[in-house]
Amino acid sequence: MVDEHLRVKDRKNVFAIGDITNIPEMKQGYIAEMHANVAMKNIKMMMSGGKKKKMLTYKPGSEMAIVSLGRKDSLAQFPFATVIGCLTGLIKSKDLFVGKTRKTRGLDPKRVQD
Ligand SMILES: Cc1cc2nc3c(=O)[nH]c(=O)nc-3n(C[C@H](O)[C@H](O)[C@H](O)COP(=O)(O)OP(=O)(O)OC[C@H]3O[C@@H](n4cnc5c(N)ncnc54)[C@H](O)[C@@H]3O)c2cc1C
Structure with a gap:
């Protein structure tokens, strides 16, 4: 608590x-x-x-959930709607936020073997 x-x-x-x-x-x-x-x-x-x-x-804050469906598509739950398809897939499905997460930690977003 x-x-x-x-x-x-x-x-x-x-x-x-x-x-x-x-x-x-x-x-x-x-x-x-x-x-x-x-x-x-x-x-x-x-x-x-x-x-x-x-x-x-x-x-x-407002809540959001994105479930990747392969490399291109995803199902996304926004506060205002739930959306499925390749547009929401652009948000996460390409690299599952690995690049973004590495960048925020000062690492090269493209190298994954560190
Ligand atoms: C299948 C699945 C998919 C998910 N997908 C997403 C997603 O896409 N995006 C997202 O934002 N979140 C996602 N989540 C949620 C996310 O994983 C958790 O919210 C996040 O990991 C919480 O982090 P935490 O550090 O609080 O706890 P945890 O990551 O659970 O870390 C707690 C750690 O403490 C250790 N531990 C437990 N008891 C002890 C003990 N007695 N002594 C020492 N160590 C102990 C555990 O082994 C664990 O390593 C997902 C969760 C699951 C299960």
């Missing part, structure tokens, strides 16, 4: 992120990354002696 700053209930300096939290939202990897960004900033803020009221608050 976590509070709005992602601290474990009744603990001031222990954080929890990802699927293990009790936040009422889908359990997804990209959402765990959003938790990580908030927890990381709050930990940094605490380490530099900042006050609790300056802590970032995590608010669940």
Whole structure:
């Protein structure tokens, strides 16, 4: 159980992120990354002696899920509609976000053997 700053209930300096939290939202990897960004900033803020009221608050956003159907197609669930086909396939199906994920970690998006 976590509070709005992602601290474990009744603990001031222990954080929890990802699927293990009790936040009422889908359990997804990209959402765990959003938790990580908030927890990381709050930990940094605490380490530099900042006050609790300056802590970032995590608010669940709109939810999305994409299931790849081969290299080209996918089924995508957006907040406003569920869509199937090659247009939604353009979002994820080519490399399953591997390139994007590598880029955010400072790695070459094209090399996969690192
Ligand atoms: C089939 C499937 C497909 C999915 N597809 C997507 C997708 O396309 N996009 C997306 O965003 N999300 C997807 N998800 C969800 C995503 O995988 C999870 O939301 C994400 O992995 C959660 O990350 P986490 O770090 O919170 O937990 P986890 O990734 O589950 O990591 C927890 C880790 O803790 C370890 N662990 C457990 N107990 C202990 C212990 N006692 N001691 C030490 N280690 C322990 C586990 O072995 C595991 O490695 C999918 C999930 C599944 C099951």
